[in-house]
Amino acid sequence: MGASGTLRYRLARDVSLPLLLAADSARRSVRRALRPKRKPPAWAGPPLQCADRLRTIMTRHYLLARHAAAAMPVAWVTSGAPVELLRAMGFYTVYPENHGALCGARLAGLDMSAPAEHAGFSQDLCSYARIDLGLALGARSPVGTLPRPNVLVCSTNICQTVLYWYKQLAHHYSVPLVLFDTPFVADDLDDGTLAYMVGQLEALIPQLEPIAGRSFVPALFEPILLRAQRTSLMWGEVLRSMTRRPAPMTIFDAFAHMAPVVSLRGLPVAERYYELLLKELESRVSRGIAAVNGERHRLLWDNIAVWFKLGDFIKLFSQAGCVFVAATYTNAWAETVHMLDPKKPLESAARTYSLVILNRDLKHRTALMKSMIKDYSVDGVVFHSTRSCKPYSVGQYDIQRSLSQDCGVRTVLIDADTTDPRNYAEGPTRTRLEAFIEALDLRSPATPSA
Amino acid sequence: MDVSSRKSSIERHRSAGRRIAAVFPGRYPAEVLHAAGFLPVEVWDPPGPTARASGHLQPFVCGVGLASLELLLSDKAPALDCLLFPHLCDTLQNLFTIVRDCIHHPTPAFLFYPPRNTGHSGAEAFVVTQARRLAGQVAGLAGRTFSDSDLADAGAAVDRAHAALSRLYAARRNSAGRWSNTEFYRTVRLRELVLPDELVKAAEHLLADAERGAAGPADVKLVLSGVLPDRSLLALLDQRNVHVVEDDLISTGRRLLRKPIEPAPDPWTAAARRLLSLPPCTSIASPIEHRIAWLTELVRSSGAAGVLLHTVKFCELELFDHPFVVQGLRKAGIPVLVLESELHQPQVGQLATRLDAFLEVL
Ligand code: SF4
Ligand code: SF4
Numbered sequence: 119m120g121a122s123g124t125l126r127y128r129l130a131r132d133v134s135l136p137l138l139l140a141a142d143s144a145r146r147s148v149r150r151a152l153r154p155k156r157k158p159p160a161w162a163g164p165p166l167q168c169a170d171r172l173r174t175i176m177t178r179h180y181l182l183a184r185h186a187a188a189a190m191p192v193a194w195v196t197s198g199a200p201v202e203l204l205r206a207m208g209f210y211t212v213y214p215e216n217h218g219a220l221c222g223a224r225l226a227g228l229d230m231s232a233p234a235e236h237a238g239f240s241q242d243l244c245s246y247a248r249i250d251l252g253l254a255l256g257a258r259s260p261v262g263t264l265p266r267p268n269v270l271v272c273s274t275n276i277c278q279t280v281l282y283w284y285k286q287l288a289h290h291y292s293v294p295l296v297l298f299d300t301p302f303v304a305d306d307l308d309d310g311t312l313a314y315m316v317g318q319l320e321a322l323i324p325q326l327e328p329i330a331g332r333s334f335v336p337a338l339f340e341p342i343l344l345r346a347q348r349t350s351l352m353w354g355e356v357l358r359s360m361t362r363r364p365a366p367m368t369i370f371d372a373f374a375h376m377a378p379v380v381s382l383r384g385l386p387v388a389e390r391y392y393e394l395l396l397k398e399l400e401s402r403v404s405r406g407i408a409a410v411n412g413e414r415h416r417l418l419w420d421n422i423a424v425w426f427k428l429g430d431f432i433k434l435f436s437q438a439g440c441v442f443v444a445a446t447y448t449n450a451w452a453e454t455v456h457m458l459d460p461k462k463p464l465e466s467a468a469r470t471y472s473l474v475i476l477n478r479d480l481k482h483r484t485a486l487m488k489s490m491i492k493d494y495s496v497d498g499v500v501f502h503s504t505r506s507c508k509p510y511s512v513g514q515y516d517i518q519r520s521l522s523q524d525c526g527v528r529t530v531l532i533d534a535d536t537t538d539p540r541n542y543a544e545g546p547t548r549t550r551l552e553a554f555i556e557a558l559d560l561r562s563p564a565t566p567s568a
Numbered sequence: 569m570d571v572s573s574r575k576s577s578i579e580r581h582r583s584a585g586r587r588i589a590a591v592f593p594g595r596y597p598a599e600v601l602h603a604a605g606f607l608p609v610e611v612w613d614p615p616g617p618t619a620r621a622s623g624h625l626q627p628f629v630c631g632v633g634l635a636s637l638e639l640l641l642s643d644k645a646p647a648l649d650c651l652l653f654p655h656l657c658d659t660l661q662n663l664f665t666i667v668r669d670c671i672h673h674p675t676p677a678f679l680f681y682p683p684r685n686t687g688h689s690g691a692e693a694f695v696v697t698q699a700r701r702l703a704g705q706v707a708g709l710a711g712r713t714f715s716d717s718d719l720a721d722a723g724a725a726v727d728r729a730h731a732a733l734s735r736l737y738a739a740r741r742n743s744a745g746r747w748s749n750t751e752f753y754r755t756v757r758l759r760e761l762v763l764p765d766e767l768v769k770a771a772e773h774l775l776a777d778a779e780r781g782a783a784g785p786a787d788v789k790l791v792l793s794g795v796l797p798d799r800s801l802l803a804l805l806d807q808r809n810v811h812v813v814e815d816d817l818i819s820t821g822r823r824l825l826r827k828p829i830e831p832a833p834d835p836w837t838a839a840a841r842r843l844l845s846l847p848p849c850t851s852i853a854s855p856i857e858h859r860i861a862w863l864t865e866l867v868r869s870s871g872a873a874g875v876l877l878h879t880v881k882f883c884e885l886e887l888f889d890h891p892f893v894v895q896g897l898r899k900a901g902i903p904v905l906v907l908e909s910e911l912h913q914p915q916v917g918q919l920a921t922r923l924d925a926f927l928e929v930l
Pocket of ligand 1: 246
């Protein structure tokens with residue numbers, strides 16, 4: 119990190135990348151214009167205009183990351199880490215889980231995890247971790263290179279797996295691992311647990327300052343915290359737009375559009391993005407524009423996406439008039455953010471980060487799903503049991519039983535994976551999903567609402 | 569350890585007025601349960617098929633998780649007064665909430681969270697709050713509280729048990745051949761089902777036996793690491809006159825205090841220090857380097873020829889560590905064999921072949 123690195127970073131950020139992205143956008147527009155017009159399938163509503171903007175933002179984020187290491191400290195963080203603190207200290211943050219999802223969606227999961235498996239990491243481990251360890255051990259990412267971390271920041275609020283995974287990264291890169299341990303909340307958050315978490319957040323600051331090369335300034339932290347909160351609240355609004363009938367977007371859209379709230383939370387770019395997206399959604403709602411024409415059944419998705427199957431699932435469900443309008447996964451970045459309070463920044467951050475869905479008992483998760491079923495007028499639930507993610511998957515059998523019995527909704531559970539196609543059996547899964555859709559039709563052959 | 573000894577321990581203590589707590593795998597302050605009048609009976613690897621548990625847990629859940637739940641669902645489960653789940657991994661975390669919130673098991677279930685950030689200055693105070701909370705929960709069941717001096721007595725008994733086990737491990741290093749692996753671990757694992765002073769007696773009994781004379785030489789000495797001392801694996805090692813002289817198993821060696829804790833101002837802090845002074849574990853934020861150094865130290869101090877890393881299939885917390893730990897040990901010139909098998913269903917033939925190949929190299 120030095121003056122020339124900073125200069126290169128700024129040049130990239132302010133000059134070369136905007137030019138590159140503008141050229142890319144123009145190229146895509148031309149290509150689109152020249153491409154023979156294919157009639158979109160009858161079920162497809164008009165695509166979200168914001169998708170282009172999203173693509174630009176995320177491409178910029180990954181391209182900028184290449185120049186970041188020379189200009190500023192880089193932190194690799196888990197998706198549940200208190201990133202606002204890092205932003206206040208000038209870290210460039212990289213989210214390996216988001217990168218894993220991206221690799222999965224680009225069908226690169228297997229290639230990316232190959233070096234890790236070759237080195238002895240078991241195929242039974244979380245595939246996000248395998249992709250990331252594969253990257254560390256030489257795999258080439260579809261986004262090019264990620265900057266080496268100066269520090270790893272990990273929070274156990276999503277799983278213990280991240281701790282085991284980040285310990286390997288710390289060993290491999292010889293960098294410090296900073297842990298924010300958020301004890302599992304089995305009942306209420308007790309004072310002792312809160313004190314332990316607040317103490318760790320306080321301790322995080324002096325641990326990070328020497329790596330950041332600057333002091334933590336509370337006055338910088340507060341606006342970032344507030345911006346992160348506004349961003350997450352807007353994300354909640356985005357999701358709530360799907361309570362409307364017809365839904366102006368689907369959860370499959372949300373899987374993509376959640377990237378800024380996960381990876382860029384606390385930065386102005388993420389906030390501006392959701393302002394734009396919300397505006398577009400409000401306009402679609404007011405004009406009755408549906409994401410899926412002929413919406414007949416409204417569904418809830420449980421667990422992370424099957425990234426490598428998104429396109430197929432969109433087609434399969436949409437052509438049957440089935441629209442995913444809610445997901446426990448996308449909701450996780452909106453569920454607790456209202457608890458942030460700049461007057462008690464660390465205490466409220468501890469609450470916000472520890473009370474997320476994966477850090478709470480199944481009583482909470484079941485109740486949350488029941489309320490989503492009601493609020494989003496859901497007729498059916500698809501459980502994705504992913505071998506990669508035990509905290510999300512173990513317990514689904516029981517939740518499924520509970521929802522079927524108490525809410526009168528149809529449910530189906532499929533075995534798959536977030537990014538590893540070896541854990542997915544096309545034939546049986548498709549048969550199961552088709553039978554589920556037929557059962558939905560039998561129960562309520564409702565007339566399309568749009 | 570066979571079920572009948574577990575059963576007899578439960579019956580003996582119950583008739584002496586103790587309540588029974590089934591404790592699932594992990595680290596927890598046993599002295600709190602002892603002081604509250606409970607006998608903690610640990611559930612690590614109950615035998616038998618896991619058909620009923622499969623109705624609640626996916627096939628990619630480890631055998632320990634499946635077997636633990638099966639025990640709770642079976643009609644053969646002994647009468648229990650409470651269930652304690654020390655939070656060890658994602659699987660056990662969810663198993664706890666399945667049992668409590670989904671199955672609504674009639675026995676009260678509690679969770680104890682050992683901190684992962686063990687280097688943090690607030691970790692000790694956090695353990696104290698967790699231990700006090702647990703004390704409140706079990707006292708509510710027992711209908712009586714206990715005093716600090718009760719807890720201090722229980723803590724002292726736990727210390728005696730650790731000291732006796734440490735002596736046993738030391739004797740094992742020096743005269744390994746006197747006991748088979750199976751015999752040694754039968755005594756070590758008594759910890760899972762008796763009170764500390766009973767364990768001390770059993771350890772002393774075995775130690776007295778060691779003092780009677782030198783042992784026959786072992787063909788090979790090894791350090792065993794992983795989750796549990798699997799019975800079939802121990803038997804295979806016994807057949808080959810291979811002696812496990814030290815271990816870094818989650819269920820045994822990693823829960824053994826090798827030296828006394830620093831004096832504590834009160835028995836609650838002492839309980840916390842016992843927990844936080846345990847050897848490095850995959851479950852906490854101790855760096856990989858510490859585990860490599862710890863294993864290297866165990867190998868050097870015991871004169872072992874190598875390390876056997878034996879993992880239960882689907883155990884993420886162990887599987888993550890393997891590649892770099894193996895690399896680190898090999899760099900230090902220590903041969904390592906990695907074995908993975910299903911709980912109670914090891915493909916013995918396959919294990920034996922790989923073990924023999926490894927022993928040949930040694
Ligand atoms: S997919 Fe699951 S196990 Fe993997 S990092 Fe995410 S929460 Fe943890
Ligand atoms: S074997 Fe591993 S995954 Fe299974 S319960 Fe034990 S620690 Fe958890």
